[in-house]
Amino acid sequence: MDAERVAQKLPLILLIALALSAAASFYRFIVLEDYIVRYEVPCDPASQDCFVGCEDTACAEYHFYAEARKQARDLSAACGGDVSECPAAERCVPSDTYCTITYCDTTDPDAQCETVQSGAQTEEPELLDTL
16 A cells, blocks of 8 residues: 555656756756856967867868856856957956866877967967867
C-alpha cells in the first residue's frame, strides 16, 4: 500500500523539485546576473600580443583581439544592454567584482598570436580551419 502511495506522489514531487530548480536558476542568472561573460575586445598588434581571428569563413581578412571576462552584473551596470559599443567593456576598473583581459601568450606554440616587430608585421599566422 505504501509503495503505491509513493508511486502516485512521485511525479508531483519531481515536478515541485523541477520548479524549485528553475526558480533558483532564474533568480541566480536573471535577477542577480551571477555569471561570467567572455567576449572579445579590440587589440592593437603594434603594442600588444593579440589573438588572431578570421572575419569570414574563407579567412581572407583577419581581426586582432584580446579575451575579456567580466562579471555580468558589472558589465550590465557599466554598459546597459549593448556591450558591443561600450568602451567600459574594454577595460577592467577597480569596482569590478571579477574582470580579466587575456592577451595571447607568444610562448605557447599552440597559441595563434600576432605581434608586430620593428613596425612590420611578422608572417601571417597559419590559422586553423576551426576559427
